[in-house]
Amino acid sequence: MAATGANLTEAEAANRLMRLAREIARHNQLYHDRDAPEISDADYDALVRENAALEARFPHLVRQDSPSAVVGAAPTSALAKVTHARPMLSLENAFSPDEVHEFVRRVRRFLSLAEDEPVALTAEPKIDGLSCSLRYEGGKLMLAATRGDGTVGEDVTPNARTIGDIPQQLGGAPAVLEVRGEVYMSKEDFAGLNVRQEASGGKIFANPRNAAAGSLRQKDPAITAARPLRFLVHGWGELTEPLGSTQAECVERLRGLGFPVAELFRRCETVDEALGHYAAIEHARADLPFDIDGVVYKVDRIDWQERLGTVARAPRWALAHKFPAEKAETTLERIEIQVGRTGKLTPVGRLTPVGVGGVIVANVTLHNRDEIARLGLREGDRVRIQRAGDVIPQVVENLTRDEPREPFRFPDHCPQCSSEAVAEEGEVDVRCTGGLICPAQRIERLKHFVSRGAMDIDGLGEKSIEEFAALGWLHGPADVFRLGEHRGELLGREGWKEKSVDALLGAIDARRGFDPARLLFGLGIRHVGIVTAKDLLKCFGTIDALQAAAAGENGIAELSSVEGVGPVVAEAVHDFFHEEHNRREVADLLALARPAAYVSQARETEWSGKTVVFTGSLQTMSRDEAKAQAEKLGARAAGTVSAKTDLVVAGPGAGSKLKKAEELGVRVIGEEEWQRIVAEA
Template identity: 85%
Template sequence: MTEAEAGRRLRQLAKEIARHNRLYHDQDAPEISDADYDALVRENAALEAEYPHLVRADSPNAQVGAAPSSALAKVTHARPMLSLENAFSAEDVHDFVRRARRFLSLSEDEPVALTAEPKIDGLSASLRYEGGTLVLAATRGDGTVGEDVTPNVRTINDIPQQLTGAPDVLEVRGEVYMSKADFAALNERQAAAGGKVFANPRNGAAGSLRQKDPANTAARPLRFLAHGWGELSEPLGTTQAEAVEHLRALGFPVDERFGLFPGADAALAHYAAIEHARADLPFDIDGVVYKLDRLDWQERLGFVGRAPRWAIAHKFPAEKAETTLERIEIQVGRTGKLTPIGRLRPVGVGGVIVSNVTLHNRDEIARLGLREGDRVRIQRAGDVIPQVVENLTPDEDRPAFRYPDHCPACGSEAVAEEGEVDIRCTGGLVCPAQRLERLKHFVSRGAMDIDGLGEKTIVEFADLGWIEKPSDIFRLGVHRTDMLGREGWKEKSVDALLAAIEARKGFDSARLLFGLGIRHVGIVTARDLLKCFGTIDALQAAARGDDGIAELSAVEGVGPVVAEAVHDFFHEPHNREEVAALLRFAAPAPFVSQARETEWSGKTIVFTGSLETMSRDEAKAQAERLGARAAGSVSAKTDLVVAGPGAGSKLKKAEELGIRVATEEEWARIVAEA
């Protein structure tokens, strides 16, 4: 998959998963199985691991879980409940350990012990005890805010109500689940009584725990296994293994397959044993979780995005199946790319019904010799991404699939840029597919997040000519009277929509920048750019400068491809006109970094040479926590250069420009005193 394809697919996934979240959590009317939903989430995580600079604010990985239901009270977690990055092979696990070694500056002979335990397919929950008494239980929700399920959790026999010898404040994290046998029995009872039949044990556990009436939860066979903790008034131990054993001693159930291993090879052997026993386990699992055992190392490693650097989930391998490719359809995205989608005769793969696959591009269709009606073998890579791996009828005497050379949405010519395999519509703003997709992207949850402007409404208003470009959204108030005269629009709904639009004035500038739909600029890249330039106006001025591409490329996390895309965007007059209109109507707030305020806030720091007491990644993370920007090159705007042994041209340039230079030891003192 190319980078552009990955960005397109991440946007599609964000939209699709958000819709299923609303159906499941707000409307209690899911359209897909829980396992199918999990597969979408895991596909998103796999793509983000491969293209970290394309990570979106509204991705499941960034959001951690799902938004809390409006039917239950909300709880803000004392410490966020984070998700995990995924591994799909033994090499991925070794890479995970190697990354930790590099970050911690460990030698190759330094042992890195890991804990390993099954990853239960349940519902994450946090249990808060104060003075040994259970006072609060919450679901993970979106990782920051969850649902208060305290009365429901009190009905689960596995969960102690009182503790002896526990810290004064103790938050225990774990999974609420339903065993396979209990799930089967529950569904039999539900079917006999004419009630809801659940798709799988995880769905059954989630639906049972999130009941409004605790009596309904009490009638469901829920279980709990502990695997971690949140806020603590005192440590549970110095290692993961010690802390988990402490939880077991306090009375919390811990899976018997939890173990401590001296390194990655031993942990992988345990993974193989668990995979072999998977079918016979009493509950569903979808992999094994590894964590660095030493808690001081976990503290140093910290987090990247919404996941810890010190833990990873090793997923079980792909399962394959055979089916028929019934149709090949072409979708036109907001950037004009023509993406082929394969419509399959539905088939079960690893417990999930698959009916659609992405065929990536014209070259992939040609490589596999795919035609409508072919028998194909598909797999879900790492139980995640449905893909065609083999054409089982390549030699039949039927014509090859003809890839379109004109856009199916507007009829404009469709061509491939030099050096690219992607076919794109040349219609630009005259193409209805692109116009609508750009508008939908602008109002999406990861961008401006405007409630009430769903796809149906955007299509309706676009057909009326009320919305042609994003800035028109902020002028919809002039159509209030006309809206009230339309079917389905009452005064309450019209005013709610206009209020939602008004609430987005003064909104996050990074999300507005992301919402512009600049190629290659995901939400993380948008934040990196604004972390450097502060405002969209300043970014535009830099992009249009004589050395615009070079100045943009110097931003940490922004390479020449992204820099050129931003440069090209702001050199188009109609883009500048639209940005000016958005800045006038939406007036986004200047970007504010989440780093703490110090004397180094807003300063630019460059690290060069060999660092001996820490890795380059750890040093950059320290700079960012001080509110500074870690840049990759020295310029007149650099405030400090930290030079280790072997520093070369960057050190020389710093000296020529009269920039302050510090040793690694001096940098450590700066961090300690800040």
């Protein structure tokens, strides 16, 4: 894995960014939605950091579906959805003291602070739980919601009311107060729960985080009430009045309202003091009553937090300093090959179960053919595994690679359909070429089509997809809308009563005329995520028009001209619509699903879609802050002036950019007028 992309060509970097976006999105879904992660926190963080490094080196290749702009995963359809009044963001990660010092330096640069200006931080343990937002109105708990994808979460209000740490009524609180924190389970309570689960024949949970997440997201609040859940506050969302002028004051105010706060929460005058507190928390980690995976630092001054704002998926004023990974030794008993919906052959290692950091692990993802070769892995090898957090680990070292034994032979044919399995030029992933004739791909493509981020058809889960496919009712996405033809047959099957059958068919009918971007995403075209699907339809309007353009003589060039769509994506879309069987399937689907033309859901403002250039020496803000203000208005902050520029904000010392703006007749304003625009927007 290339950590910085230093040796990659531009084409290789575009390809790698595409694969990282897809892989990280899948792991987000597994972790946040299914509570069933496949890789360790350290492994996930490494993917995110590789993506960030590549984007820094090739900023013009940043994708619309970049992981740097994604928080969590879309909420499951099992619970009602809730749109957060203010987004619940993720945090940027650091893994060394140098990175923490750099975080503070970035804060100074952004705010144009003097080198000797103190930057106080707060530091607190990063609890490994499930993020939850509690909304109080008039002091009464009105809503509890999970983070979900950061914008839309799940309504868990009845369940949250059963948690003793969560006050039902507040005295002296703002009229509207959103409190944010972590729902968790203590180590002791987790052990006791698993003992009771085993005795009753129930599910055994892998770790406290999964137990807490599964317990909070129950349809029946009585199940949640029977689970020993706790809550710890670490922040807030929407407020009708400030809680204080500093992070420390605000947290103390929340403590006074009756919310539990981490005992190890501290205000630190300097970054060195914060790092010292990190060391103290790490030393106490094993003795804490709950799992933690790091320390969170926040800029203490609230007015600075507001100026710093956010970038993509995270605030600029906060940082998570992660702990080092934990390691153990075990035996790689066998290597199995799984086939995904895109045909990718993924090797999975089955381990002799071993305890790592208090959790028993038995599986590990081996990523791809190259990773197996790099480590020289064979069945029977003794390996060292690494675990950071609560998830399936990664192999970091093969301890017996020098022992004479036959190497593992990665299959060159699909284990599901026996079609040839090949790696495309420039890629490490090996894929089955069987397409829709491959049962593994067909089933996975159908699961993807009905999933939350795509068509979101409630009641049509994995088991139902597999059942209906085995009966011959489902061959492609269009067949989902023909399931009504099998109503009579379905009523005669075990587990299907009239009420459940009608609910399923009603959910399917409700998706006729549905969002065309989600339908396009549901087709499973390689490299096309939901953001890319929206970008394509913003340009072409309908899937029919997109297909006509893609299949045309200049299809790749036309697709590449769409903002946010690079050559790799354009080629994938062109190749998909170039295939006659895909065009037939799409035509069949559109006739049954009948999606309307795409309509952007973005809020339109006077500055949406316009281009702003900042030049000269800005006096009241840094260049980064100015760009962030433009982005909040829906505008694009560009670095050069052209005929497409809508506005130039010029400070003292403006030179060639100001001159060019005047030559082109572009509107030019000063910094003071720009600040009025920001304030009035």
